[in-house]
Amino acid sequence: MANTTATPVLLRRPAALTSAEVAALNGRFEAAHPTEVICWAVEAFGDDLCLTTSFSDTLLVDLAVAVDPDIEVVFLDTGLHFAETLDTLRRAMVRYELHLRVERPDESAPDLFAVATEACCAARKVAPLDRALAGRRAWLSGMRRDDHAGRSDTPIVQIDRRGLVKVNPLAAWPASEAEAYATERDIVLNPLIAEGYASIGCWPCTQRPTDDDARSGRWAGSTRQECGIHR
Template identity: 40%
Template sequence: MPLKELVERRNILHRKSDAQTVLRHALDDVELGKIALVSSFGAESVVLLHMLSEIDKDAPVIFLDTEMLFAETLAYQKEVAEHLGLRDVRVITPNRNAVLTEDVDGLLHQADKDACCDLRKTRPLAEALEGFDGWITGRKQFQGGSRATLPLFEKDGRKIKINPLVQWSSADLNAYITDHNLPRHPLVAKGYPSIGCLPCTTRVSDHEDPRAGRWRGSDKTECGIHFENGKAVRQGQAA
């Protein structure tokens, strides 16, 4: 079945399904193929990771360590994986030769943020997703921008993206974390409601959008992870 048709059918099928049902079916759906969950282990990631652990602790989880993350994020990743008993967390890092060639001094983000994201996020993720037919993300419509019209299932080049939490609100996420007594990312309490790489993430004031601290002072709003015809490309409004 063509991916476009498959995506349309799944969006119709799950238009009234809750997040857990969408996630469970995505992992078991033979027509969708082999699926991995891609997680930043960021501010809200523990919700989807907990749901996954309740369904299948052996399901593959891809964590992209850009080598520029906060120390708190690296510690939190280990804490959450152990707390939830996740048995197949794959820690991915940028290609060593590429980093030494393109960003040996670690300052590429100052000159070209898109190029830095491509080097440290887009290309490593594309390689990590080889062999998978689709991937699960934690994106939500309330995050705004290009995410405001996100569907549950979307065609992404030759792969499918599944967004189980697409209709969840910030209040829903906080309630779930509280109800299940899940560990929170330590930086959230310090004013970081959206957490990326250390050089490109700042604190956010109470009156600001939660993602205002990402790439502050630039028109960049997404890291640029996207796929066309099976190849990784950079797009300003991709996710």
């Protein structure tokens, strides 16, 4: 009988860098400006590199398009974003003329945010990101060590669960320098930041500034801090 099992969208591939090379790069980039990290990534991976952003701001986008104006910018449209986030995307498109790729969940993806957030994120974020990264060798993310305690040891270069090289150029950038850059460049900001939102994701799971545990950012009443796309 023929095997009718669907082929997974992504199979783990051999890492493009050895663990020794990853360690050496992290040592080299620990005190480097994000632009130096991005230049290395663009040089190393060319069109096999893309960038992901949730459009809380355009800090990473601003840095990356200055190096490679054609870099593909991936946005995971869960269907549950704030209108302010989609407006931030539109303003970024106007300013940067982005090579944008919007990845959406399957039409059959269930609305599980009220009962099973892990499964909801798996369908609305993780699976679409897997599709966006299929065929890539590397991706840029905007993770920072000061996002929250769980990210305090974020490396600048790592190998993700797919075997792809994940580059976090902002991971070790001092907040004061990032803020100065953002001001100087007048980057595009999600207006919810000015309203006091600690972290901006899908509207059902984002803590309002007036919520009791608003500083946790997401998933009220839960210890969850990550949606699963950064594994």
